[in-house]
Amino acid sequence: MAVSAAPGAGGLTLALSLLSGPSARGHWCGVVGVDDPGVVAMHELGVDLRRVLFVPRPRGAWAEAVADLAEGVDLVMVRPPSRAAHGAARRLMGRVRERGVVLLVVTEAAAPWPLPVDLSLEVLSAQWRATSRLESRHALIRVSGRGTARRASEHVVVLPDPTGRVLAS
Secondary structure (H helix, E strand, O other), X not given: XXXXXXXXXXXXXXXXXXOHHHXXXXXXXXXXXXXXXXXXXXXXXXXXXXXXXXXXXXHHHHHHHHHHHOOOOOEEEEOOOOOOOHHHHHHHXXXXXXXXXXXXXXXXXXXXOOOOOOEEEEEEEEEEEEOOOEEEEEEEEEEEEXXXXXXXXXXXXXXXXXXXXXXXX
């Protein structure tokens, strides 16, 4: 699975929110390459932080960190520091497929994941809603991929809503 967005458009928030369901159901998750994931915000999104392992700064060894985590977690989220090489991406996808692990890649729209993925979420635009303070960000997201997701569709989601969750509006 891949989440892509322009910087500041909510891609990381969307990706982190995807950890909430699995972690709440007792699955272990890994987060690789996110310097400051905002653990308070993650908690508000519903992520069970007791079930998340962090590798914040793997530098050039991000693929190795993901491969190592794939030995013991159910879902690994990674934000590569730059555009991933095709060969490294292919080896990594083979490794997680072999282990039965969900790989969630967070990229910028300008540097997408080099291989096809089963499900792709692309933040097309985002706008903050505010009164005297920032309250929520409404994002237009394109969902595409393989199988039933082959026909792309667009949805508006709130990142996060006033309760701290990500919801379709």
